[in-house]
C-alpha cells in the first residue's frame with residue numbers, strides 16, 4: 092500500500108501495545124494486574140454526569156462554535172485566573188476533543204517544515220509523534236534520574252539552533268511524575284523570551300500533586316512569556332473524564348483564531364454535551380477531585396515504598412500525576428531463568444509472562460532503562476501486583 096511519508100513515520104503507542112497484551116492474557120482467563128493504565132480509575136463525579144444528562148434532555152445536541160461555547164470558554168478563563176493567576180479572554184480559549192487534540196492544533200499552528208521542537212526525555216509518547224506530524228523535528232534533551240528528570244536551561248541552550256521554534260514542557264510529567272518548581276520554570280521562561288521561542292506547556296496533571304508541592308504555570312511569569320506560551324489543559328485527569336474528550340488551549344488571540352479555524356476544518360466543535368459537562372466540572376464542587384488526589388497520594392506512598400525495596404530498582408520519588416518511573420538498569424544485561432534481559436522491554440515481558448503484572452517499558456518514552464508503573468488502580472491490586480513482582484525478582488536477583 093502506498094501511504095504518505097507523514098503517517099509512515101508514526102510510532103505506534105507503546106502504552107496501548109502493552110494494554111492490548113494485558114487484556115489478551117486476561118481474556119485467556121489469567122488474573123492480570125494492570126499497572127499500565129494512563130487514566131484515573133475513579134468514576135466521573137455525579138454532578139458532571141447530571142449536567143450531561145440535562146444537556147441531552149434539553150436538546151443541546153447540535154453544532155456549537157468550533158472553538159467552543161461561550162459559557163465554557165468563560166469558565167476556563169475563570170479557572171485560569173483563580174488557579175493560575177492568568178488573565179485570558181474567551182477569544183483566547185479553544186476547546187478541543189482532549190488535550191491531545193489541543194497539542195495537535197498547537198503544533199500544526201506553530202511549526203513549519205523542518206522547525207525544531209525541544210522535547211525532554213523521558214517524554215510522553217505522543218509529543219514526538221505530534222511534532223513530527225506537524226512536519227517539525229523533535230530535538231531530545233536527555234534528562235537523568237540524578238538530575239531529577241528535569242531539563243536545565245543550559246541543557247536546552249546546548250540544543251538550540253536557528254531552526255528551534257518551541258520548547259515543549261510537561262509538568263507534572265508523564266511518565267516521571269516530576270514537578271518543576273517555580274524557579275526552574277522561571278529560568279526556562281527567561282530562556283524562551285531571550286531566544287524568542289514559543290513554549291507549549293502541557294499542564295494536564297496540574298491538580299494531581301502530593302507532598303504539598305504546588306503547580307505554577309510557566310505563562311505566569313509576565314507578559315513576554317505569556318505571549319509566547321500555549322497553555323494546554325483538559326478535563327481527563329482532574330475530573331476522571333478521559334472518555335468524554337475535552338481539552339483546551341489558552342494563547343494569544345491570533346494563535347487561538349488560527350487553531351479554531353484549523354479545527355473548524357478538522358473536527359468542528361468538540362462534543363456539545365461534553366462541553367456542558369465540562370462547565371459543571373470547572374464551576375461545580377471540587378470535593379471529588381480532592382478525595383481522588385488523597386487516595387492517589389496514599390497509593391503513591393505505598394507503591395514507592397514497595398518499589399524502593401526491589402533489587403535493581405532505582406527511583407526518583409514522583410510528586411505529581413499517577414506514575415512511578417524507576418530505572419531498572421540493574422537488571423539490564425543479566426540473564427535470568429534462561430532469558431536475556433537486554434532492555435526494559437524484556438524485563439516488562441518477563442514480569443508479564445511470569446507473574447501477570449503489566450508495566451509499560453520505558454523505550455516508548457525515550458528512556459529504555461526505565462519502566463512505568465501507574466497507581467491508578469485499587470490499593471488491593473497494587474498490593475497484589477507488588478507482592479508478585481517482589482516474589483519473582485527477589486528469587487532471580
Ligand SMILES: Cc1ncc(COP(=O)(O)O)c(C=O)c1O
Pocket residue numbers: 129188189190191192215261264265293295325326327333337338
Ligand atoms: C502528558 C499528557 N498530556 C496529554 C494527555 C492527553 O489527554 P487527553 O485525554 O485530554 O487527550 C495525556 C494522556 O495520557 C498525557 O499523559
